[in-house]
Amino acid sequence: MANNSFGIDLGTSNIKIYNMAEDSILNQKNMLAVRNKKALFAIGDEAYEMYEKAPANIQISYPLNDGVIANIRNMQSLLYEFIKISTNNNVKPADYYIAVPTDVTEVEKRAFGDLIKNAGLKPKKICTVEKGIADAAGIGVGLNEATGVMIVNIGAETTEISVISLGGVVISKLIKAGGVKFDEAIQNIIRRNYNLIIGDKTAANIKHELASGIKEENDLSGMVCGRDVVTGLPIEVEIPSDLIYEALKEPLHTIMDSIKVILERTPPEFARDIIKAGVYVTGGCAQIRNLSDLITKSTGLNVNISENPSESVARGLSRIINNNDYKYLAYNIKDITNSYKK
Numbered sequence: 167m168a169n170n171s172f173g174i175d176l177g178t179s180n181i182k183i184y185n186m187a188e189d190s191i192l193n194q195k196n197m198l199a200v201r202n203k204k205a206l207f208a209i210g211d212e213a214y215e216m217y218e219k220a221p222a223n224i225q226i227s228y229p230l231n232d233g234v235i236a237n238i239r240n241m242q243s244l245l246y247e248f249i250k251i252s253t254n255n256n257v258k259p260a261d262y263y264i265a266v267p268t269d270v271t272e273v274e275k276r277a278f279g280d281l282i283k284n285a286g287l288k289p290k291k292i293c294t295v296e297k298g299i300a301d302a303a304g305i306g307v308g309l310n311e312a313t314g315v316m317i318v319n320i321g322a323e324t325t326e327i328s329v330i331s332l333g334g335v336v337i338s339k340l341i342k343a344g345g346v347k348f349d350e351a352i353q354n355i356i357r358r359n360y361n362l363i364i365g366d367k368t369a370a371n372i373k374h375e376l377a378s379g380i381k382e383e384n385d386l387s388g389m390v391c392g393r394d395v396v397t398g399l400p401i402e403v404e405i406p407s408d409l410i411y412e413a414l415k416e417p418l419h420t421i422m423d424s425i426k427v428i429l430e431r432t433p434p435e436f437a438r439d440i441i442k443a444g445v446y447v448t449g450g451c452a453q454i455r456n457l458s459d460l461i462t463k464s465t466g467l468n469v470n471i472s473e474n475p476s477e478s479v480a481r482g483l484s485r486i487i488n489n490n491d492y493k494y495l496a497y498n499i500k501d502i503t504n505s506y507k508k
Protein backbone atom coordinates (compact mmCIF):
# COMPACT_ATOMS: atom_id res chain seq x y z
CA MET A 167 0.00 0.00 0.00
CA ALA A 168 1.20 3.50 -0.75
CA ASN A 169 2.47 5.74 2.01
CA ASN A 170 0.04 7.71 4.03
CA SER A 171 0.50 11.50 4.05
CA PHE A 172 -0.29 14.08 6.69
CA GLY A 173 -0.75 17.83 6.23
CA ILE A 174 -0.04 19.88 9.33
CA ASP A 175 -1.02 23.46 10.10
CA LEU A 176 0.54 24.25 13.46
CA GLY A 177 -1.49 27.17 14.72
CA THR A 178 -0.65 29.00 17.92
CA SER A 179 -4.16 28.27 19.18
CA ASN A 180 -5.32 25.28 17.13
CA ILE A 181 -3.42 22.49 15.43
CA LYS A 182 -5.01 21.09 12.30
CA ILE A 183 -3.86 17.75 10.92
CA TYR A 184 -5.07 16.35 7.61
CA ASN A 185 -4.85 12.55 7.40
CA MET A 186 -4.94 11.38 3.76
CA ALA A 187 -5.91 7.77 4.56
CA GLU A 188 -8.97 8.94 6.47
CA ASP A 189 -9.52 12.04 4.35
CA SER A 190 -10.21 13.90 7.59
CA ILE A 191 -8.96 16.95 9.46
CA LEU A 192 -8.29 16.75 13.20
CA ASN A 193 -8.65 20.24 14.70
CA GLN A 194 -7.77 20.62 18.38
CA LYS A 195 -6.30 23.15 20.76
CA ASN A 196 -2.51 23.26 20.41
CA MET A 197 -2.14 22.86 24.11
CA LEU A 198 -0.87 20.37 26.64
CA ALA A 199 -1.11 19.76 30.36
CA VAL A 200 1.93 18.41 32.18
CA ARG A 201 1.81 17.04 35.72
CA ASN A 202 4.70 17.69 38.11
CA LYS A 203 6.78 19.16 35.24
CA LYS A 204 7.18 15.69 33.71
CA ALA A 205 4.22 13.47 32.90
CA LEU A 206 1.92 14.36 30.03
CA PHE A 207 -1.50 14.67 31.61
CA ALA A 208 -3.83 15.88 28.87
CA ILE A 209 -3.60 17.26 25.37
CA GLY A 210 -5.56 19.39 22.93
CA ASP A 211 -9.20 20.21 23.67
CA GLU A 212 -9.02 18.21 26.88
CA ALA A 213 -6.09 20.33 28.15
CA TYR A 214 -8.01 23.48 27.17
CA GLU A 215 -10.98 22.30 29.26
CA MET A 216 -8.63 22.23 32.27
CA TYR A 217 -7.04 25.59 31.46
CA GLU A 218 -7.55 28.12 34.29
CA LYS A 219 -9.05 25.37 36.44
CA ALA A 220 -6.04 23.14 37.15
CA PRO A 221 -4.14 22.89 40.45
CA ALA A 222 -0.60 24.29 40.72
CA ASN A 223 1.18 21.00 39.97
CA ILE A 224 -0.45 20.81 36.54
CA GLN A 225 1.03 23.23 34.02
CA ILE A 226 -1.04 23.94 30.96
CA SER A 227 0.64 25.72 28.08
CA TYR A 228 0.74 26.45 24.39
CA PRO A 229 4.08 25.27 22.92
CA LEU A 230 3.86 27.78 20.06
CA ASN A 231 4.24 31.54 20.52
CA ASP A 232 3.70 34.20 17.87
CA GLY A 233 3.70 31.47 15.20
CA VAL A 234 7.13 30.06 16.09
CA ILE A 235 7.94 27.00 18.20
CA ALA A 236 8.70 28.16 21.75
CA ASN A 237 8.94 24.79 23.49
CA ILE A 238 10.29 22.16 21.12
CA ARG A 239 10.10 19.16 23.45
CA ASN A 240 6.46 19.85 24.32
CA MET A 241 5.57 20.45 20.69
CA GLN A 242 7.18 17.14 19.68
CA SER A 243 5.22 15.16 22.30
CA LEU A 244 2.02 16.91 21.37
CA LEU A 245 2.45 16.27 17.66
CA TYR A 246 3.21 12.61 18.25
CA GLU A 247 0.10 12.24 20.43
CA PHE A 248 -2.11 13.93 17.84
CA ILE A 249 -0.81 11.66 15.06
CA LYS A 250 -1.55 8.73 17.36
CA ILE A 251 -5.14 9.95 17.76
CA SER A 252 -5.50 10.58 14.06
CA THR A 253 -4.28 7.03 13.21
CA ASN A 254 -5.99 5.14 16.05
CA ASN A 255 -2.65 4.38 17.69
CA ASN A 256 -1.15 3.07 14.48
CA VAL A 257 1.74 5.43 13.73
CA LYS A 258 3.52 4.20 10.59
CA PRO A 259 6.18 5.79 8.41
CA ALA A 260 4.47 8.47 6.34
CA ASP A 261 5.03 11.63 4.32
CA TYR A 262 4.55 14.93 6.12
CA TYR A 263 3.59 18.28 4.63
CA ILE A 264 3.86 21.18 7.05
CA ALA A 265 2.70 24.75 6.49
CA VAL A 266 5.24 27.44 7.41
CA PRO A 267 4.90 31.21 7.45
CA THR A 268 6.74 33.00 4.62
CA ASP A 269 7.91 35.98 6.62
CA VAL A 270 10.08 34.15 9.21
CA THR A 271 13.80 33.34 9.16
CA GLU A 272 15.21 30.23 7.48
CA VAL A 273 16.18 28.93 10.92
CA GLU A 274 12.58 29.24 12.12
CA LYS A 275 11.36 27.51 8.95
CA ARG A 276 13.84 24.68 9.45
CA ALA A 277 12.59 24.26 13.01
CA PHE A 278 9.22 23.09 11.63
CA GLY A 279 10.92 20.36 9.58
CA ASP A 280 13.16 19.38 12.49
CA LEU A 281 10.10 19.15 14.69
CA ILE A 282 8.65 16.40 12.52
CA LYS A 283 12.01 14.70 12.10
CA ASN A 284 12.54 14.51 15.85
CA ALA A 285 9.01 13.81 17.08
CA GLY A 286 9.37 10.02 16.78
CA LEU A 287 6.99 9.86 13.81
CA LYS A 288 9.26 7.96 11.38
CA PRO A 289 8.72 10.39 8.51
CA LYS A 290 9.69 9.21 5.03
CA LYS A 291 9.52 12.61 3.46
CA ILE A 292 9.10 16.07 4.96
CA CYS A 293 7.88 18.93 2.81
CA THR A 294 7.16 22.51 3.70
CA VAL A 295 4.45 24.57 2.05
CA GLU A 296 4.17 28.29 2.56
CA LYS A 297 1.04 29.04 4.56
CA GLY A 298 -0.24 31.62 2.09
CA ILE A 299 0.12 29.08 -0.73
CA ALA A 300 -1.70 26.39 1.27
CA ASP A 301 -4.43 28.94 2.02
CA ALA A 302 -4.67 29.74 -1.71
CA ALA A 303 -4.96 26.01 -2.51
CA GLY A 304 -7.62 25.71 0.20
CA ILE A 305 -9.66 28.49 -1.37
CA GLY A 306 -8.80 27.39 -4.92
CA VAL A 307 -7.28 30.66 -6.17
CA GLY A 308 -3.92 32.06 -7.24
CA LEU A 309 -2.29 28.87 -8.41
CA ASN A 310 -2.59 28.51 -12.17
CA GLU A 311 -3.11 32.02 -13.46
CA ALA A 312 -0.81 35.01 -13.61
CA THR A 313 -3.29 36.93 -11.48
CA GLY A 314 -2.51 38.62 -8.17
CA VAL A 315 -4.54 37.32 -5.25
CA MET A 316 -4.43 38.74 -1.74
CA ILE A 317 -5.05 36.44 1.22
CA VAL A 318 -5.30 37.64 4.80
CA ASN A 319 -5.19 34.87 7.42
CA ILE A 320 -6.21 36.23 10.81
CA GLY A 321 -5.32 33.57 13.37
CA ALA A 322 -4.79 33.57 17.10
CA GLU A 323 -1.40 35.22 17.56
CA THR A 324 -0.53 36.05 13.98
CA THR A 325 -2.01 37.62 10.90
CA GLU A 326 -0.35 36.76 7.63
CA ILE A 327 -1.02 38.92 4.61
CA SER A 328 0.15 37.41 1.34
CA VAL A 329 -0.07 38.31 -2.31
CA ILE A 330 0.10 35.18 -4.48
CA SER A 331 0.42 34.64 -8.20
CA LEU A 332 1.08 31.47 -10.22
CA GLY A 333 1.54 29.46 -7.05
CA GLY A 334 4.28 31.73 -5.69
CA VAL A 335 4.35 34.37 -2.97
CA VAL A 336 4.86 37.85 -4.44
CA ILE A 337 4.88 39.67 -1.11
CA SER A 338 4.06 38.59 2.43
CA LYS A 339 3.97 40.06 5.89
CA LEU A 340 3.46 38.35 9.23
CA ILE A 341 2.25 40.58 12.03
CA LYS A 342 1.76 39.77 15.69
CA ALA A 343 -1.94 40.47 15.75
CA GLY A 344 -4.97 38.23 15.98
CA GLY A 345 -7.51 36.66 18.29
CA VAL A 346 -5.29 36.67 21.38
CA LYS A 347 -4.72 40.44 21.09
CA PHE A 348 -8.50 40.87 20.79
CA ASP A 349 -8.99 38.76 23.93
CA GLU A 350 -6.44 40.87 25.84
CA ALA A 351 -8.14 44.08 24.73
CA ILE A 352 -11.47 42.66 25.95
CA GLN A 353 -9.95 41.74 29.32
CA ASN A 354 -8.48 45.25 29.69
CA ILE A 355 -11.66 47.13 28.83
CA ILE A 356 -13.80 44.97 31.13
CA ARG A 357 -11.33 45.51 33.96
CA ARG A 358 -11.34 49.27 33.38
CA ASN A 359 -15.11 49.61 33.06
CA TYR A 360 -16.35 47.06 35.58
CA ASN A 361 -13.39 46.46 37.91
CA LEU A 362 -13.72 42.90 36.80
CA ILE A 363 -10.94 40.44 36.04
CA ILE A 364 -11.93 37.79 33.51
CA GLY A 365 -9.93 34.77 32.30
CA ASP A 366 -8.60 34.12 28.79
CA LYS A 367 -11.32 31.60 28.01
CA THR A 368 -14.11 33.91 29.17
CA ALA A 369 -12.67 36.69 27.00
CA ALA A 370 -12.50 34.40 23.96
CA ASN A 371 -16.08 33.22 24.52
CA ILE A 372 -17.56 36.71 24.79
CA LYS A 373 -15.59 37.66 21.67
CA HIS A 374 -17.11 34.74 19.75
CA GLU A 375 -20.52 35.85 20.91
CA LEU A 376 -20.35 39.61 20.47
CA ALA A 377 -17.37 40.77 18.38
CA SER A 378 -18.24 42.85 15.35
CA GLY A 379 -16.12 44.74 12.82
CA ILE A 380 -18.54 47.68 12.78
CA LYS A 381 -20.75 49.32 15.36
CA GLU A 382 -24.16 47.70 15.16
CA GLU A 383 -27.56 49.35 15.40
CA ASN A 384 -29.06 46.72 17.67
CA ASP A 385 -26.92 46.44 20.73
CA LEU A 386 -26.53 42.82 21.85
CA SER A 387 -25.21 41.73 25.20
CA GLY A 388 -23.70 38.72 26.93
CA MET A 389 -22.96 37.59 30.46
CA VAL A 390 -19.43 37.18 31.77
CA CYS A 391 -18.27 35.80 35.08
CA GLY A 392 -15.13 37.21 36.69
CA ARG A 393 -13.52 38.37 39.91
CA ASP A 394 -14.29 41.78 41.36
CA VAL A 395 -11.00 43.70 41.77
CA VAL A 396 -12.18 45.43 44.94
CA THR A 397 -13.99 42.67 46.85
CA GLY A 398 -12.11 39.72 45.33
CA LEU A 399 -15.44 37.92 44.96
CA PRO A 400 -16.75 36.25 41.81
CA ILE A 401 -19.54 38.17 40.09
CA GLU A 402 -21.48 38.01 36.87
CA VAL A 403 -21.90 41.10 34.71
CA GLU A 404 -23.84 41.85 31.53
CA ILE A 405 -21.54 43.19 28.83
CA PRO A 406 -22.92 45.18 25.87
CA SER A 407 -21.57 44.43 22.39
CA ASP A 408 -20.63 48.12 22.00
CA LEU A 409 -17.93 47.63 24.61
CA ILE A 410 -16.49 44.63 22.76
CA TYR A 411 -16.55 46.72 19.59
CA GLU A 412 -14.59 49.49 21.38
CA ALA A 413 -12.03 46.94 22.64
CA LEU A 414 -11.41 45.46 19.20
CA LYS A 415 -11.30 48.75 17.34
CA GLU A 416 -7.58 49.38 17.80
CA PRO A 417 -6.20 45.86 17.24
CA LEU A 418 -8.46 45.49 14.21
CA HIS A 419 -7.20 48.80 12.84
CA THR A 420 -3.60 47.57 13.14
CA ILE A 421 -4.59 44.74 10.79
CA MET A 422 -6.43 47.13 8.44
CA ASP A 423 -3.35 49.38 8.27
CA SER A 424 -1.13 46.42 7.42
CA ILE A 425 -3.46 45.37 4.61
CA LYS A 426 -3.21 48.91 3.22
CA VAL A 427 0.60 48.91 3.49
CA ILE A 428 0.85 45.60 1.62
CA LEU A 429 -1.57 46.84 -1.01
CA GLU A 430 0.58 49.95 -1.51
CA ARG A 431 3.69 47.79 -1.86
CA THR A 432 2.04 45.40 -4.32
CA PRO A 433 3.12 45.94 -7.94
CA PRO A 434 0.30 47.80 -9.74
CA GLU A 435 -0.49 45.01 -12.20
CA PHE A 436 -1.27 42.70 -9.27
CA ALA A 437 -3.03 45.41 -7.27
CA ARG A 438 -5.47 45.79 -10.15
CA ASP A 439 -6.32 42.07 -9.94
CA ILE A 440 -6.83 42.30 -6.18
CA ILE A 441 -9.17 45.25 -6.53
CA LYS A 442 -11.15 43.31 -9.12
CA ALA A 443 -11.44 40.00 -7.21
CA GLY A 444 -11.43 41.38 -3.67
CA VAL A 445 -9.34 40.16 -0.75
CA TYR A 446 -9.72 36.59 0.60
CA VAL A 447 -9.94 36.34 4.37
CA THR A 448 -9.22 33.12 6.28
CA GLY A 449 -8.18 32.10 9.82
CA GLY A 450 -10.52 31.68 12.78
CA CYS A 451 -10.98 35.43 13.28
CA ALA A 452 -12.49 35.73 9.81
CA GLN A 453 -15.67 34.68 11.64
CA ILE A 454 -15.96 38.04 13.43
CA ARG A 455 -19.31 39.44 12.40
CA ASN A 456 -19.24 42.34 9.92
CA LEU A 457 -15.50 42.00 9.43
CA SER A 458 -15.95 42.27 5.68
CA ASP A 459 -17.73 45.63 6.12
CA LEU A 460 -14.81 46.93 8.17
CA ILE A 461 -12.24 45.76 5.60
CA THR A 462 -14.21 47.34 2.75
CA LYS A 463 -14.64 50.59 4.70
CA SER A 464 -10.94 50.74 5.63
CA THR A 465 -9.29 49.55 2.43
CA GLY A 466 -11.88 49.97 -0.32
CA LEU A 467 -11.51 46.27 -1.17
CA ASN A 468 -14.32 43.80 -1.64
CA VAL A 469 -14.07 40.82 0.68
CA ASN A 470 -14.45 37.04 0.34
CA ILE A 471 -14.64 35.22 3.65
CA SER A 472 -13.73 31.57 3.29
CA GLU A 473 -15.93 28.82 4.66
CA ASN A 474 -14.66 27.14 7.84
CA PRO A 475 -11.77 29.61 7.72
CA SER A 476 -9.70 28.13 10.57
CA GLU A 477 -9.15 24.98 8.46
CA SER A 478 -8.38 26.70 5.16
CA VAL A 479 -4.61 25.98 5.35
CA ALA A 480 -5.18 22.30 6.24
CA ARG A 481 -7.73 22.01 3.41
CA GLY A 482 -5.11 23.45 1.05
CA LEU A 483 -2.53 20.92 2.26
CA SER A 484 -5.07 18.16 1.55
CA ARG A 485 -5.41 19.37 -2.05
CA ILE A 486 -1.63 19.56 -2.47
CA ILE A 487 -1.28 16.02 -1.08
CA ASN A 488 -4.03 14.57 -3.26
CA ASN A 489 -3.41 16.40 -6.52
CA ASN A 490 -0.23 15.71 -8.45
CA ASP A 491 -0.59 19.01 -10.35
CA TYR A 492 -0.18 20.82 -7.02
CA LYS A 493 2.82 18.84 -5.77
CA TYR A 494 5.21 21.51 -7.06
CA LEU A 495 3.85 23.82 -4.34
CA ALA A 496 5.55 21.69 -1.68
CA TYR A 497 9.25 22.06 -0.98
CA ASN A 498 10.90 18.76 -0.06
CA ILE A 499 13.33 19.64 2.72
CA LYS A 500 14.75 16.19 2.99
CA ASP A 501 13.99 12.86 1.45
CA ILE A 502 14.90 10.67 4.37
CA THR A 503 13.68 7.31 3.06
CA ASN A 504 17.24 5.97 2.93
CA SER A 505 18.32 7.27 6.27
CA TYR A 506 15.33 5.68 7.97
CA LYS A 507 15.83 2.04 8.90
CA LYS A 508 13.24 0.36 11.04
Ligand SMILES: Nc1ncnc2c1ncn2[C@@H]1O[C@H](COP(=O)(O)OP(=O)(O)OP(=O)(O)O)[C@@H](O)[C@H]1O
Binds near residue numbers: 320370
Ligand atom coordinates in the same frame (compact mmCIF):
# COMPACT_ATOMS: atom_id res chain seq x y z
N1 LIG B 1 -16.77 32.83 15.84
C1 LIG B 1 -15.63 33.45 16.08
N2 LIG B 1 -15.60 34.81 16.18
C2 LIG B 1 -14.44 35.43 16.43
N3 LIG B 1 -13.24 34.82 16.60
C3 LIG B 1 -13.23 33.48 16.50
C4 LIG B 1 -14.40 32.72 16.23
N4 LIG B 1 -14.06 31.42 16.22
C5 LIG B 1 -12.73 31.36 16.46
N5 LIG B 1 -12.22 32.58 16.63
C6 LIG B 1 -10.85 32.94 16.98
O1 LIG B 1 -9.98 32.46 15.97
C7 LIG B 1 -8.69 32.23 16.56
C8 LIG B 1 -8.19 30.89 16.13
O2 LIG B 1 -8.07 30.88 14.72
P1 LIG B 1 -7.05 29.89 13.99
O3 LIG B 1 -7.42 28.48 14.28
O4 LIG B 1 -7.02 30.30 12.56
O5 LIG B 1 -5.69 30.29 14.73
P2 LIG B 1 -4.29 29.54 14.73
O6 LIG B 1 -4.04 28.95 13.38
O7 LIG B 1 -4.24 28.62 15.87
O8 LIG B 1 -3.30 30.77 15.03
P3 LIG B 1 -2.06 31.36 14.19
O9 LIG B 1 -2.36 31.16 12.74
O10 LIG B 1 -2.01 32.80 14.58
O11 LIG B 1 -0.86 30.60 14.65
C9 LIG B 1 -8.86 32.30 18.07
O12 LIG B 1 -8.34 33.52 18.55
C10 LIG B 1 -10.37 32.24 18.25
O13 LIG B 1 -10.80 32.92 19.41
Ligand SMILES: [Mg+2]
Binds near residue numbers: 175176178321322449
Ligand atom coordinates in the same frame (compact mmCIF):
# COMPACT_ATOMS: atom_id res chain seq x y z
MG1 LIG C 1 -3.14 29.68 11.65
